[in-house]
Amino acid sequence: MPMIEFKNVQKYYNNFHALKDINLTINDGETVVLIGPSGSGKSTLIRTINGLEDIQSGQLIVNGYDLLDKKTDINKIRKDVGMVFQHFNLYANKTILENIMLAPKIVLHREDEENKRIAMELLEKVGLASQANKYPSQLSGGQQQRIAIARSLAMKPKCLLFDEPTSALDPEMIGDVLKVMKEIAEDSSMTMVVVTHEMGFAREVANRVVFMDQGTILEDDSTEAFFKHPKNERASQFLNKIISHED
Amino acid sequence: MHNFLAAYSWINIRFLLIGLGVTIFVSIISIFFSSIIGTVLGIIRYRKIKFVSLIVGFIIDIIRNVPLILVIFFTYFGLPEIGIKTNPLWASILALIIFESMMIAEIMRAGILSIPKGQTEGAIANGLTYGQTLRHVVLPQAIKNMVPALVSQFISLVKDTSLATIIVLPELTNHAQIIYGQNTNYTIPMFLALAVMYFIICYSISKVANYYEQRVEKRLAK
Numbered sequence: 001m002p003m004i005e006f007k008n009v010q011k012y013y014n015n016f017h018a019l020k021d022i023n024l025t026i027n028d029g030e031t032v033v034l035i036g037p038s039g040s041g042k043s044t045l046i047r048t049i050n051g052l053e054d055i056q057s058g059q060l061i062v063n064g065y066d067l068l069d070k071k072t073d074i075n076k077i078r079k080d081v082g083m084v085f086q087h088f089n090l091y092a093n094k095t096i097l098e099n100i101m102l103a104p105k106i107v108l109h110r111e112d113e114e115n116k117r118i119a120m121e122l123l124e125k126v127g128l129a130s131q132a133n134k135y136p137s138q139l140s141g142g143q144q145q146r147i148a149i150a151r152s153l154a155m156k157p158k159c160l161l162f163d164e165p166t167s168a169l170d171p172e173m174i175g176d177v178l179k180v181m182k183e184i185a186e187d188s189s190m191t192m193v194v195v196t197h198e199m200g201f202a203r204e205v206a207n208r209v210v211f212m213d214q215g216t217i218l219e220d221d222s223t224e225a226f227f228k229h230p231k232n233e234r235a236s237q238f239l240n241k242i243i244s245h246e247d
Numbered sequence: 248m249h250n251f252l253a254a255y256s257w258i259n260i261r262f263l264l265i266g267l268g269v270t271i272f273v274s275i276i277s278i279f280f281s282s283i284i285g286t287v288l289g290i291i292r293y294r295k296i297k298f299v300s301l302i303v304g305f306i307i308d309i310i311r312n313v314p315l316i317l318v319i320f321f322t323y324f325g326l327p328e329i330g331i332k333t334n335p336l337w338a339s340i341l342a343l344i345i346f347e348s349m350m351i352a353e354i355m356r357a358g359i360l361s362i363p364k365g366q367t368e369g370a371i372a373n374g375l376t377y378g379q380t381l382r383h384v385v386l387p388q389a390i391k392n393m394v395p396a397l398v399s400q401f402i403s404l405v406k407d408t409s410l411a412t413i414i415v416l417p418e419l420t421n422h423a424q425i426i427y428g429q430n431t432n433y434t435i436p437m438f439l440a441l442a443v444m445y446f447i448i449c450y451s452i453s454k455v456a457n458y459y460e461q462r463v464e465k466r467l468a469k
Contacts, residue, residue: 050372052368052371052372075374075376078371078372078373078374079374082372082373083372083373085365085368085369085372087365088365088369089365089366089368089369089372090369091366091369091370091383091384092366092388093384093387093388093391094384102370102373102375102383102384103370103373103374103375106375106379106383107373107374107375107379108374148369151373152373155373155374161372
């Protein structure tokens, strides 16, 4: 079953055509990596999925809800679709534990005891249980990002969106975050959409790779096919550049 | 020296304290209601709701840029013209609430703007509604940033209550005027007493705010 379905989606910022005729289907449990040069629209695309950016025309259906339908309650989508940002966006006024427990408490009305138990389990999972009572500003970027992932998971989402989750991190922090993301991807019920420049991660974890440039999807292929023989010339150039840089 | 001793007779001091009581009463009620109204208006202006925010912004700009004394004239002399009866006390309180709400609305809007957009996006993506995001994430942080500006505004408000003496509200300044009106030798002693009393109230406000600010900071820095 499709979790996310774009049909001829157009997005404009005033006169700038940011997303051009996007058609993309992401199925339940799939892990899809979005890549492309900066300004290609991949962040815009992922942000339309939970309504952080609106679209002007076409059809976008997420978890059975039509985002352009005025009757759709966007909060219902956001309950089931978590998001992890480049700059973590943890609540600066709350402790780590409070960060994780806030949304389940006020959105899902989860009991305090259960809420705390789940939060602590998640903190164990991301290896940061000892930091539970600290504030975000006291943690490193890599730690904050793992907390942000735990915060999203606490809502028990069906789908997680990652918008350049490692781009703002020191190189030695990236590994820990990718490790947590890989563990989530191994859970076959979770749908993941990841905007990233981490080609190693894409190759290892993604089912599919989508390549974008100038607001258009130029290639949508299985991971293996994409890395072996990118069909699109622009994608092939991009790949060569990134991979020669990684070596 | 003799002037001072005579000026500060118990009868005069008691009369000043009664005026001080009115000043404090008017200040507290005005601070309370203008905080609530100002918060709501500030949020409305910030949110850019079609038409509503424009109208609210327009009203805020008009009232903010008019002297308070004119607002007092409006509530005291203007409202009876359209059939609403007032007295000096409620006309002063109403004028202060109207005027200070606009000031607080702008402080509130600036406070919300000072919080990075990522905080809102993080909360909304986490499943919170916009209202829940404001309440649990944005406002607690914004209010911390707003404390210095709010304190200045509240201090101004306390001092501005003295303007109501022009419509003969029996507050502190008015009572001092009555005393030195009867005996001009008491003019300087009364000015001094006024200065001390206003200073004590306003200084207390800033001290309480400092204490609150430090507590919040400690909590955040833990």
